[in-house]
Amino acid sequence: MKNILIVDDHLQITEVLKEYIIKEGFSPIVAFDGQAALDAFSxxxxxxxxxxxxLPKLDGFDVCKKIRETSNVPIIMVTAKGEDYHRIMGLDIGADDYIVKPxxxxxxxxxVRAILRRIERTDENQQTMKQLTYDNLIVYLEEKKVTIEQQEILLTKRELELLWLLLANREKVFSRDNLLDSLWGIDYFGDARTVDTHIKRLRAKLDEAAHPNWEIATVWGQGYKFEGKNEK
Known part of the structure; x- marks a missing residue:
């Protein structure tokens, strides 16, 4: 049975979520503060x-950062703060999705179902495709690793999936809606700005190493694609 970790200091919220998680056939684990969340995760x-x-002790942003140091487990941020910069901050530090209270x-x-289905589909695809290479870029799916000129680039699971999709379909333009459907699922409730935020973060990480012969390109008015210099 799959364990879902609920991290919230409001007992009423955790009890409701526990009930729904159990109905879905999952096993809920509850933590009421940030440190307890890290302990439960470990x-x-x-x-x-x-x-x-x-959260008490450590807020959710700090918890997310600590977990992302070692794991790509899906994280859905739950917050009463509806301002854009809070949602963007959560995505920037590696959250996969966000929900605003109430x-x-x-x-x-x-x-939850959409993210877990997407992971299952990705795992199925990875059984037949293990590695993609372009110029000095190598994406290893089994190891969840990306290298440029043998320098490892640390990506979250969602960022790696985004890079893999673009690289596997080199020169194909993906609209924001295409990417949302492919990676977040057709029942995703968020908006297209989520894609922009992930693309921005992915580019920044890839730019840690030189890659003059390729880029994640913006096709204005259409979307994004993996573009090779010799294929323009």
Missing amino acids: SHSIELILLDVM FSPSEVMAR
Whole structure:
């Protein structure tokens, strides 16, 4: 049974989410503060985290950063802060999705199901395709690793999936909606700006090493593509 970690200091919210998670056939694990969340994550096999931002001891952003140092487990940030910069901050530090309070537990579970289905599809695809290479870029799916000129570039699971999709379909232009459907799922409730944020973060990480012969290109009015210098 898959473990879902709920991190929230409001007992009423955790009880409601626990009930829905159990109905979905998952096993809920609850932490009421940031440090307890890290302890629970280190001592259990966790498939997905529902992570509140406002927490005692360590806030959700700090928890997300610490987990991203060692794991690409899916993280859905849950926050009462609806301002764009809070949502962007969560995505920037590696969260896969966000939900703003007050929320519908049914919506939360729809997003959980969508992310877990996407992971299952990705894992199935990885059974037949293990590695992609272009110029000085190598993407190793089994190892969840990316290198440029043998320098490892640390990406989150979502960033690696985004790079893989673009590289595997080199020169194909993906609209924001295409990318949302392919990586977030057709029942994703967020908006297209999520794609822009992930593209920006992916580019910044890839730019840690020189890659003059290729780029993640913006095709104005259409979307994004992996573009090779000799294929323009």
